[in-house]
Amino acid sequence: MIEANDLTKEYGSVTAVNGVSFSVAEGELFGLLGPNGSGKTSTIRILTGQVRPTSGSARVMGLDVAKDPVGVRRLVGIIPEQETPPSFLTAEEYLRFVARIRNLDAVDERCDRWFDLLEFGDKRDVLCKDLSRGTRQKLMFAQAFLHEPRLALIDEPLINLDPIMQRTVKDFLQEYVRDGATVFFSTHILDIAAEICDRIGIIHNGRLLHTGRVDDLAGSGRHLESFFLDLVRGDAGA
Amino acid sequence: MTPVPDLFLAMMKEEWRVHSTIFGSVGFALFPAVVAIFAFLGSLTLPLFLDVLPYAAVALLAHALFLLMGVMVGSFGLMGREFMNRRFGQASLIAYASRSLPVSEQRIFAAFLVKDTVYYILLYVLPFTVGFAAATPFISLDPGYALLAFVSLSLAFLLGLSVVCFLSTLCARSVALLAGTVAPLAVLAIAGYRTGMIALPAVLPPYAIFVDPGPGPLALSLLLILVPAAVSVLFVTVDYPDRTKRFRNSLDPLAGRLHALGSAHFIAKDALDLLRSEGGAGKVIFSFLLPLGLVWICLGVLIRFIPGIDPLVVFAVLLGVISATIYNWLTEFDSFTSYAFLPVEVSEVIDSKLKSYGIANLLPVAVLVLAAATAGGAGTFLPALAAFLSVSAYTLAVTVYLTGLYPNVMLYHAGVFLRYVLATSPALLLLIFASILDPLYAFSSLLLILPAAFLIVRGRTKWQAWEMPRF
Numbered sequence: 050m051i052e053a054n055d056l057t058k059e060y061g062s063v064t065a066v067n068g069v070s071f072s073v074a075e076g077e078l079f080g081l082l083g084p085n086g087s088g089k090t091s092t093i094r095i096l097t098g099q100v101r102p103t104s105g106s107a108r109v110m111g112l113d114v115a116k117d118p119v120g121v122r123r124l125v126g127i128i129p130e131q132e133t134p135p136s137f138l139t140a141e142e143y144l145r146f147v148a149r150i151r152n153l154d155a156v157d158e159r160c161d162r163w164f165d166l167l168e169f170g171d172k173r174d175v176l177c178k179d180l181s182r183g184t185r186q187k188l189m190f191a192q193a194f195l196h197e198p199r200l201a202l203i204d205e206p207l208i209n210l211d212p213i214m215q216r217t218v219k220d221f222l223q224e225y226v227r228d229g230a231t232v233f234f235s236t237h238i239l240d241i242a243a244e245i246c247d248r249i250g251i252i253h254n255g256r257l258l259h260t261g262r263v264d265d266l267a268g269s270g271r272h273l274e275s276f277f278l279d280l281v282r283g284d285a286g287a
Numbered sequence: 288m289t290p291v292p293d294l295f296l297a298m299m300k301e302e303w304r305v306h307s308t309i310f311g312s313v314g315f316a317l318f319p320a321v322v323a324i325f326a327f328l329g330s331l332t333l334p335l336f337l338d339v340l341p342y343a344a345v346a347l348l349a350h351a352l353f354l355l356m357g358v359m360v361g362s363f364g365l366m367g368r369e370f371m372n373r374r375f376g377q378a379s380l381i382a383y384a385s386r387s388l389p390v391s392e393q394r395i396f397a398a399f400l401v402k403d404t405v406y407y408i409l410l411y412v413l414p415f416t417v418g419f420a421a422a423t424p425f426i427s428l429d430p431g432y433a434l435l436a437f438v439s440l441s442l443a444f445l446l447g448l449s450v451v452c453f454l455s456t457l458c459a460r461s462v463a464l465l466a467g468t469v470a471p472l473a474v475l476a477i478a479g480y481r482t483g484m485i486a487l488p489a490v491l492p493p494y495a496i497f498v499d500p501g502p503g504p505l506a507l508s509l510l511l512i513l514v515p516a517a518v519s520v521l522f523v524t525v526d527y528p529d530r531t532k533r534f535r536n537s538l539d540p541l542a543g544r545l546h547a548l549g550s551a552h553f554i555a556k557d558a559l560d561l562l563r564s565e566g567g568a569g570k571v572i573f574s575f576l577l578p579l580g581l582v583w584i585c586l587g588v589l590i591r592f593i594p595g596i597d598p599l600v601v602f603a604v605l606l607g608v609i610s611a612t613i614y615n616w617l618t619e620f621d622s623f624t625s626y627a628f629l630p631v632e633v634s635e636v637i638d639s640k641l642k643s644y645g646i647a648n649l650l651p652v653a654v655l656v657l658a659a660a661t662a663g664g665a666g667t668f669l670p671a672l673a674a675f676l677s678v679s680a681y682t683l684a685v686t687v688y689l690t691g692l693y694p695n696v697m698l699y700h701a702g703v704f705l706r707y708v709l710a711t712s713p714a715l716l717l718l719i720f721a722s723i724l725d726p727l728y729a730f731s732s733l734l735l736i737l738p739a740a741f742l743i744v745r746g747r748t749k750w751q752a753w754e755m756p757r758f
Contacts, residue, residue: 097628099627099628119631119632120630122628122629123630127628127629128628129627129628132624132625132627134625135556135560135620135621135625136560136564136620137559137560137563137564137620138538138556138559139533139534139536141536142536142537142539142559145536145539145552146538146552146556147629149542149552150552150629150631151629174533174534174535174536175531175532175533176531176533176534176563179532
C-alpha cells in the first residue's frame, strides 16, 4: 500500500526527512514513532502529497505521490496533526462539505454513523470554532473515514481524546485493519504503538533508525520504551 | 504584572517574525524602501500635473489616503469581539496571553494599539515622507514640509485607526450602542458640513496642521485620537469562545441554490464564513463602505480643484481598486492548508474564490448605482460601470497572480508589493487622466479584461506548485 524510497525533505537549511525508505503492506497497522521534530509529520505530508519531497519517491496505493497528489488524497483518508475544521461551519456542515468534495452518496447515513460512533451527535449543529479540542479531533477523524478508505494516514490519532474515546478509536482502528484496510499513523506515545501496531518504524532527526514487528520485539523480551530510548539516545550521542 | 512596554516589544518581534518567516527578512525589510521609492517618484511628477492637481489637493488626498489606511488597518483586525482571533490567528501566542498569564485584556489591547501605531508608521508613513523629503529639492519645496507631513500624516493615520477602534469597541459591547452613537454624530457632521458650520479642516484636523500649522488643530487632532483610543482600551471586551453558537445545516440549501455556478459548496462556505464571522455586516461597513464614503467625500472636494472631472468615473475606478479587497475577505477565513488533506487542487479553490468574488461584486455595483443616482450622473453611468468592472477584474487578477490565496500577508513582501503597484498604478492613472479628458474614454478600460484573463490563467498554474513556508 505504501512504498517510500530514499525520501528526503528539506525546508531551507533544515533537513526534516533524510533518506527514508520503508514499505507498508495491505492489512497492516503501522506506527511511525519518534520524538517531537523527528520528521514524522513531514513524512506523512509527503506520503499524502501535501508537500513534495526534495528527493526520493513514494507510491501510495499504486500512485506516485509527487505526480498525482490529488489522486492519492482521493483514495486515502488523512488526519493531519494541526489542522482544525473550518471555524464557521457547523460539525455537520463540515462533514457534508467533505462529502460533497468527495462526491459521496448516502451522506445522511455516513454522517449519522460517525456522530454515533464517536458520540458527538449533540454537537452536530455547533460551529467548529466553538467545539472543544477533543470534539474537533473526533470531527477530523470522521472526515477522514467518511468515504471508507482502504488506507488511512493519521498524524497523532489519539491526541486530545479522553481515555474512553481513545479506547473507542483504538478498537475501531484494529477492527478496521482486521477487515482488510491499512492504517499508517505517527505518534510519540509509545504505549499506543505497543498496544495496537503490527509493525513500527522509529525515526529520529529525519532518519529511519528501525523498522520491525512489535511481536518480534516482545518475543525478544524487550519493552518498546527501553528499545526506543536506547535507539534514539544512541543516535543522538552518535 | 507584565508591563505594556514588554508586551509591545514582544508583539513587535512577533509581527516581524510572522512576516519575515514568510517573505524572508530581506524581502520584508525592503517593503518600506519600495514605499519610499514610489513616494519619491510620485513627488517628482507633482509639478507636471500642477495645473490639474494643485499641491493643496495633493495634500488633501495624501491625508485622506492615510486616514483611510488607518481605518483599514484598524477595521481589518478589529471586528468587535473576535478581533484577537482573527487578527493573530494560530500563529500568535501573545494575543491569548490573558488566558494563561495574569495579563488583562486592556493591557494586551493597549500594547496591540501601540504596536500597530509604531509598526505601521514605520512601514508606511515614515518611508512615504522620506521619499517625499528626498524629492523636495527637485520640485522647489521646502524640505521642512516633509517633517510637517510626517507629523500630520501620522496623525491622519492614527485618527483613522483610533476612530475604528472606538467604533469596534462600541460594536463589541452593543450594536445598538454603536448605532446610537454613530447616527447622531454622522447627522450632526453632515448637517454642519452642508450648512458650512463645519469646515473641512475641522473634520480632518491633521490636514489643517499641514496647511496651517498651529496649536489649535494639533490639540484637536490629539483630542480626536486619544479620547476614542482611551475609551476603546478601557472598555475593550474580548469574546473568547465560551458562547456556543448553533446553526441548522445551511450549507446544502445554499449550495443547492448556487448549483448552476459550479463549486457551489465552496461558494456556500465562503458566504457562511462571511455571514457567521464576528462583525457580520459590520465588516462590510468598516472595511468597505466606510472607506468608500471617505473616497466619495474627498472626490466631492477634489472637483473644486479640478474642473471638468467626472466624479462618477473616477469613483468607479477607485471603487474597482477597493473592491479587489473583497478577495481579502474571501481568503481571510480560509487557507489552502484546510484543504491540503482533501482531494482538492489550489486552482479549484482559486476558481471558487473568483466566483464568490463575482457574486460579492454586486455590492459595489449597487454602490455605483447609488452614487450615480446621488450625483445625477446617469449620463456617464455606462462608462463608469465599464471602468468599475474592468478595474475590479484587473486588480483582482493582479492580486491573484501575485498573492494566490494569501493576499492578506503576501502584499507586505517588498517585491510583491512593488510588482502590484507597477502592474496596477500606470493603468489606473492613465484611465483616470483619460476620463478627465472625456468620460467616454473610460470604455477603453475594457482592454484590461485581456491581461486580467491572462493573469488569472497564469496565477492558477503558478500557485498550484507553491508550498506555504512552515512557521
